[in-house]
Amino acid sequence: MEKHKILIVEDEDNMRFLISEELEDEGYEIDTAANAKECLEKIGENNYDLITVDIEMPDMNGLELAGEIRKKSTPVKIILLTAYSHYKADLSSWAADAYVVKSSDFNILKQEIQRLL
Secondary structure (H helix, E strand, O other): OOOOEEEEEOOOHHHHHHHHHHHHHOOOEEEEEOOHHHHHHHHHHOOOOEEEEEOOOOOOOHHHHHHHHHHHOOOOEEEEEEOOHHHHHOHHHHHOOEEEEOOOOOHHHHHHHHHHO
16 A cells, blocks of 8 residues: 655744654655745645645745645645634635644644545
8 A cells, every 4th residue: 555645844843843753653654844935846846645734934824835735736635734723714724624723742633634535
């Protein structure tokens, strides 16, 4: 069985590392991007099954990035990750397939990934 390929877009180094480790332990093939520009470059060169996108990033926020991914990429599942629950009411968050509030417990994120894939 082929591994699902996930791109993690997160500007905080520690969080990017933690999410990567958690998902690699689940058996996923992981790639990372530190910002929107790097993400857009990577989706131009690779096919991903799912992309996790941090909302609060410099340059382009995750809501805008999710919209750009939808324009450019082959069908891909998108999970918006944020520490702020108020984005859930933002209509532009509908560009994503799921919305997860960050916590030290990655079980909700893992459950959403499993549900989407």
